[in-house]
Amino acid sequence: MGIIGDIFGFIATPLYYAISAVLIAWHKLLSAIGLDPNGGAVWILSIVGLTLVIRAALIPLFVKQIKSSRNMQLIQPKVKELQKKYGHDRERLAQETMKLYKESGTNPFASCLPILLQMPIFFTLFHLLNEAAKDGTPHGLLTEDLAQNFGQSELFGTLPISNTFINSGGHVGVMVLAAILVVAMTATTFLTQRQLMSKNMPADALSGPYAQQQKLLLYVLPVVFAVGGIAFPIGVLFYWTTSNLWTMGQQFYVIRNNPAPGTPAFAAKQERDKARAERKGGTVETTVVEADPEPTTERRPTQRQQPRKQTRQQRRSSGGQGPARGKTEGGKQK
Incomplete structure (x- = not known):
């Protein structure tokens, strides 16, 4: 454990x-606006x-x-073609598939990156809170007094934020709050992944390796968080639940406003855009009609075409003209 501890310490030190700098900054800000600096809230x-x-x-x-997730969805037809072509040769199929990923700028593991990058922060916060709760050990910019205050603070004056579901000290309130947060953390993880698969994945992307990866994340991650969550301190559970809520809101905004082509979300956005265009079009058309009901050219009177001048012989051969014209030309009717 010595080597592992040294490696963890090397990664966790920065x-x-x-983390302690951000925590202290928020602690000072919230204390300055009237919150009890020694309270758990x-x-x-x-x-x-x-x-x-x-x-x-x-x-x-x-x-x-x-972007990577969208590229994965768009290239699924090509992936299926490769599977049909090289299905008998797994090694060639893997090579051609990776080549396709590289050409399209797609990373099949990009969907895991936010979670993977948060894990060191997650465990560092866990260790920071755990060490502060045990013996007030300071880390980073936390002083000994702040570390002790952080580790021993209680929410609502009775629920230590460093306690866990399985280490509640017999406090029913801690167990109830921890259980609620574990359920919330698990549910938000599941709903976020479900939202992605049900609304922002085309039908042809719901099969194949990428779909299998997404289904694995859909069911495995909530189970991992549910099992591991009972050992997380209340403070850490608040961190992960808040992070999941952020992810849900952020993903909802992206799916609604910039969905992948060929998905239910894309069809829904087209319907909204069509309805919005019709509303705007109706307003503009009404305005045009009221301001200028008919084009100017249509309101002008029709101009009479002037007859060509004819000689007297031409007029006689045409059968003559009306009485008025005859009087004008000869002084009497013809």
């Missing part, structure tokens, strides 16, 4: 400083603030994940 809200800062910093990665 994270300790980053201020630390829980500081953890929520930490989550928001981390997720905001990961937005570029989320955009990359969305």
Whole structure:
């Protein structure tokens, strides 16, 4: 465990400083607006603030994940063609599939990147809170007093935020709150993945290796969080639940406003755009009619075509003209 501990310490040291800096900043800000600096509420809200800062910093990665996920969906027909062509040769199929991924700029594991990058932060926060709760051990920018305050703070004055479901100290309130947070964390994980598969994946992408990967994430991740969540401190559960809620909202916005072609979300957006265009078109048309009901050219009187001048002989051969014209020309009717 010595080598593993050294490796973890090497990776976690810069994270300790980053996480503790954000926590302290939020703690000072919330304390300045009137929250009890020694209460658990201020630390829980500081953890929520930490989550928001981390997720905001990961937005570029989320955009990359969305683009890669969309590319995976769009190239599924080509993947199926490769499967039909090289299905008998697994090695060649793998080579051609990876070549296709490279040409299309697609990373099949991009959907896992936000979770993978958050895991070190997650475990660092877990260790930071756990060590502070045990003996007030400070890490990063936390002083000994702040570490002790952080580790021993209680939500609502009775629920220690460092306690877990399985280590509640016999406190029923801790167990109830931890259970609620575990269920919320598990449900938001499942619904986020379900939302992606049901609304932003075309029908032809619901089969094949990529679909299998998505289905695996759909059912495995919630189980992992449900099993592991009972050992997470309340403060850490607040972090992960807040992060999942952020992911749900962020993904909902992207799917609604920029869905992948050929998906139910894309069809729904086309319907909304069509309805919006019809509403705008009706308003514009009404305005045009009221301002200018008919084009100017249509309101002008029809101009009479002037007859050509004819000689007297031509007029006689044509059978003559009306009485008025005859009088004009000869002074009497012809």
